[in-house]
Ligand code: ADP
């Protein structure tokens with residue numbers, strides 16, 4: 001059944017240019033989906049609308065069948081976690097434990113509960129042994145895991161990751177993807193924003209293709225692969241790893 005539905009969504013940052021044009025799609029519980037398209041297609045904008053950073057000009061977002069237009073960013077974040085592209089927004093001197101605990105502490109959880117939940121998530125993310133390290137001591141890939149951990153600690157049912165593998169070498173790319181596959185197996189619905197065709201074909205069961213703010217395809221990856229027109233229009237690139 002659908003957990004997230006985007007219905008006829010349109011959006012503009014300014015009057016001159018429409019950024020999203022009547023985009024609709026459905027994500028089912030347990031999906032590992034990707035939203036693909038070339039730079040500027042509107043991928044990040046759509047995820048920010050879903051998470052409540054901007055209001056759509058028209059159309060709506062449903063979670064579990066309910067319109068979430070009147071939900072705040074904070075309320076949405078407990079259902080739909082958003083992992084931003086750049087992990088460097090973290091304060092590098094803070095400890096990993098505190099970084100991951102932040103979202104729970106601002107929501108008033110007791111320190112006992114914070115500890116229990118953070119330890120569990122750090123364990124899942126392979127970060128437990130680093131819990132007292134400063135963020136600055138971690139590699140890029142490990143920092144990425146910290147950003148994912150701080151989203152997961154709120155127990156969202158869906159996580160949206162903006163370009164999760166961008167700028168990663170092969171080792172970290174595989175680590176991140178294996179980790180996401182594992183989370184998906186544990187029941188977390190995952191949506192990845194990417195222009196990496198390998199990721200889309202290899203890992204996802206559902207693809208939404210955006211081009212200049214319009215959805216031009218929405219199907220399984222196998223059908224997309226055979227549709228060269230869609231591939232061309234979306235200007236998808238395989239990662240350098242496979243060139
Ligand atoms: P993608 O993530 O697919 O690369 P974006 O959603 O970031 O695309 O951007 C879609 C379009 O919206 C682009 O033309 C971009 O220049 C424009 N855009 C993105 N963010 C803003 C903003 N804050 N203000 C104005 N225009 C923006």
Ligand code: MG
Nearest residue numbers: 038039040044
């Ligand atoms: Mg971009």
Ligand code: MG
Nearest residue numbers: 043044045162
């Ligand atoms: Mg983007």
